[in-house]
Amino acid sequence: MKLSRRANTIILWLVSIGLLAGMVITFTPSLGVGFGGANETGAVALRVNGEPIRELTVAQARSNPLFLSVTEGEVGEDLELLLVDALIRQEVVRQESARQRVSDADVRRAVDEFRTTRGIAGRANDSAYLDLLARSGFTDETFRVYLRQQLQEEAWEAAVIDGVEVDDEEVRAFFEGNRDRYVSEERIEARHIVTEDRAAADEARARLEAGEPAGVVARELSVERADRDGALGAAAGETEPRPVGRPALPTAVATAAFGLGGPGITDVIESDGRFHVVVVEAYLPVAPRPFDEVAAAVRDDALAAKQSGVLEAEIERLVDAARIEIPEASSLSFDDRPVAVVGDAEIMATDLVRATYTNPQIQQALSPDTAFIITAFFKPSVLAQLVDQELALQGLAELDAPFVGPRSVVAQSALNYVARDAEVDEEDVVAYYEQNQAAFTVPASAEVLRVESGSLEIAAAFRDAVLQSGDVAQAAEAAGAVVDDLGLVVPGQLEGLLDLTLFGTDAFEPLPTEPWQISDILVVSDEVPLLPEALEVDPAAEDPAAEEPTAEADGAEGGDAEPLTRTVDRYVILVADRRPERVRPLAEVRAQIEATVLAEARADLREAWIEGLRETIDVELLVEDPAAGFDFGAPSEAAEGDAAEGESTEGGSAEGEADGAADGETEPQEEPAAEGEPASE
Numbered sequence: 001m002k003l004s005r006r007a008n009t010i011i012l013w014l015v016s017i018g019l020l021a022g023m024v025i026t027f028t029p030s031l032g033v034g035f036g037g038a039n040e041t042g043a044v045a046l047r048v049n050g051e052p053i054r055e056l057t058v059a060q061a062r063s064n065p066l067f068l069s070v071t072e073g074e075v076g077e078d079l080e081l082l083l084v085d086a087l088i089r090q091e092v093v094r095q096e097s098a099r100q101r102v103s104d105a106d107v108r109r110a111v112d113e114f115r116t117t118r119g120i121a122g123r124a125n126d127s128a129y130l131d132l133l134a135r136s137g138f139t140d141e142t143f144r145v146y147l148r149q150q151l152q153e154e155a156w157e158a159a160v161i162d163g164v165e166v167d168d169e170e171v172r173a174f175f176e177g178n179r180d181r182y183v184s185e186e187r188i189e190a191r192h193i194v195t196e197d198r199a200a201a202d203e204a205r206a207r208l209e210a211g212e213p214a215g216v217v218a219r220e221l222s223v224e225r226a227d228r229d230g231a232l233g234a235a236a237g238e239t240e241p242r243p244v245g246r247p248a249l250p251t252a253v254a255t256a257a258f259g260l261g262g263p264g265i266t267d268v269i270e271s272d273g274r275f276h277v278v279v280v281e282a283y284l285p286v287a288p289r290p291f292d293e294v295a296a297a298v299r300d301d302a303l304a305a306k307q308s309g310v311l312e313a314e315i316e317r318l319v320d321a322a323r324i325e326i327p328e329a330s331s332l333s334f335d336d337r338p339v340a341v342v343g344d345a346e347i348m349a350t351d352l353v354r355a356t357y358t359n360p361q362i363q364q365a366l367s368p369d370t371a372f373i374i375t376a377f378f379k380p381s382v383l384a385q386l387v388d389q390e391l392a393l394q395g396l397a398e399l400d401a402p403f404v405g406p407r408s409v410v411a412q413s414a415l416n417y418v419a420r421d422a423e424v425d426e427e428d429v430v431a432y433y434e435q436n437q438a439a440f441t442v443p444a445s446a447e448v449l450r451v452e453s454g455s456l457e458i459a460a461a462f463r464d465a466v467l468q469s470g471d472v473a474q475a476a477e478a479a480g481a482v483v484d485d486l487g488l489v490v491p492g493q494l495e496g497l498l499d500l501t502l503f504g505t506d507a508f509e510p511l512p513t514e515p516w517q518i519s520d521i522l523v524v525s526d527e528v529p530l531l532p533e534a535l536e537v538d539p540a541a542e543d544p545a546a547e548e549p550t551a552e553a554d555g556a557e558g559g560d561a562e563p564l565t566r567t568v569d570r571y572v573i574l575v576a577d578r579r580p581e582r583v584r585p586l587a588e589v590r591a592q593i594e595a596t597v598l599a600e601a602r603a604d605l606r607e608a609w610i611e612g613l614r615e616t617i618d619v620e621l622l623v624e625d626p627a628a629g630f631d632f633g634a635p636s637e638a639a640e641g642d643a644a645e646g647e648s649t650e651g652g653s654a655e656g657e658a659d660g661a662a663d664g665e666t667e668p669q670e671e672p673a674a675e676g677e678p679a680s681e
Contacts, residue, residue: 177413305405
């Protein structure tokens with residue numbers, strides 16, 4: 001099954017976000033041993049510019065859970081390549097950093113700061129300090145060596161980015177390429193009604209649904225902000241709501257209120273022992289902020305991005321210039337080869353594995369069971385992303401905008417830049433709304449009380465009492481019926497007859513406590529097996545209404561006989577606040593639709609730009625797409641061969657299956673087993 005180019009694009013940009021920060025894996029030294037000269041013993045596994053990295057260091061790096069997740073197959077090979085690449089990158093940085101001068105006094109200050117932050121400063125805490133180091137595999141001496149190396153690396157990084165500045169043109173370009181960073185949060189103007197019990201919240205919602213002003217209801221029933229008519233954001237003495245963000249409400253309540261996407265009334269939400277109803281009067285979606293309003297923040301972000309880009313480029317220069325040697329007896333291998341060529345630029349295997357396996361989502365899902373999914377779908381998608389990234393970088397010349405930052409940030413800035421002028425008109429919004437009605441349909445639901453009795457007389461007495469008073473609890477107590485609060489239910493949750501009655505009929509009468517209604521008396525019949533001791537008793541003698549026990553046949557004997565059963569009736573009444581299925585009006589979901597349509601328009605502009613670059617820049621993939629031509633729904637070649645030969649399968653012969661198919665019956669086909677896995681039986 002091949003993914004469409006649009007699907008590939010979506011996946012690839014999702015998995016690429018935030019990769020840059022994790023490009024170089026840092027392995028914390030353990031057992032007091034670090035890289036390079038810090039480990040003087042053991043066989044040499046790798047040499048970088050003549051400096052040895054020994055097997056013990058490799059073993060410590062390999063203990064990272066990432067490299068233990070999968071050790072065989074293509075993913076195992078990928079992770080081995082990633083491991084060696086990370087060791088090389090770490091070592092070239094260590095070698096360059098070693099030239100930085102760090103005094104013993106600098107190290108002492110770092111140790112003192114470490115001890116102070118952990119509450120073990122001073123001679124009185126020397127034992128606690130040494131114990132803490134020992135738990136991490138350090139002695140005081142090796143810990144000071146480690147701290148010196150860290151201070152040297154910090155000094156080297158500072159030297160690399162020293163003097164880097166951004167000009168006004170770069171700041172403006174960064175803003176244009178990253179407008180989504182500089183937006184206002186979504187907000188609502190709303191009134192919030194909070195009650196101590198559900199009954200009061202249900203009453204509040206019923207009055208709101210009936211059209212009563214929210215301010216009046218809040219003033220009378222809310223235990224919070226009643227003096228402000230429930231207005232969120234209003235100061236003391238005010239009664240008009242002001243725009244507020246999600247933090248103004250408890251999490252569950254905010255989710256419901258903002259989930260409306262426009263004006264509306266939430267259901268009753270229970271949170272922190274109280275009951276909440278929110279009346280949203282206006283929804284203010286995320287909106288771009290003007291440059292003048294965020295100029296200072298943009299300049300800081302652009303400078304940080306440019307510094308990161310300079311540091312990334314220097315590490316790449318060091319890696320490209322490094323002399324790599326792997327002894328014959330080493331446990332490592334390093335086969336870094338091109339996997340794609342874009343114009344004159346090569347995308348290397350190390351680029352691909354680094355972009356794939358440093359992604360947190362992929363790391364979280366990585367296991368032997370998911371290895372095929374990673375290599376068949378995510379890895380090709382990441383390669384496509386890297387190709388698009390390289391195309392974007394080579395297409396910068398035609399944009400005439402000085403983007404700054406690491407390569408991935410610059411590429412994304414360029415893609416955002418070409419899509420910056422996307423617009424949404426009213427026709428697009430209406431068309432999307434009409435074509436996606438199912439997405440804006442709120443299913444039917446009901447707040448339900450189920451009243452059940454084994455006696456028709458009790459059920460009838462309860463129903464008559466509730467129709468008179470509307471008080472379910474009092475009527476149930478008087479009649480001796482049992483009330484079960486089912487809460488909010490949707491179609492399909494209740495047993496057949498109850499579900500059909502609740503959502504498929506109008507067999508309800510209104511109660512004095514509107515909008516609650518009461519159903520007719522429903523008779524639910526259950527087949528109950530007779531207990532052995534009951535077989536000697538005539539069921540009809542005890543219950544004239546009960547049906548005679550049934551058996552499959554008079555001649556049934558021993559184990560061939562069906563269990564004897566009797567029919568037992570239950571009498572059920574539903575008391576419900578029913579809410580029919582409804583399609584949310586366009587006004588409620590306009591902001592949501594506008595954001596979606598705008599995102600699609602921007603994606604189209606990005607894709608069109610990339611496709612235009614493909615027409616002028618040659619792209620060659622040097623690896624086979626493992627997902628190409630793979631159809632999960634088709635029978636395997638082996639299965640097709642078996643069917644052609646007429647070989648029998650478990651449960652019947654090929655000839656018998658053909659007879660069944662001729663009668664219009666079909667047998668479900670199994671999905672093909674992955675290579676190397678046994679077929680399911």
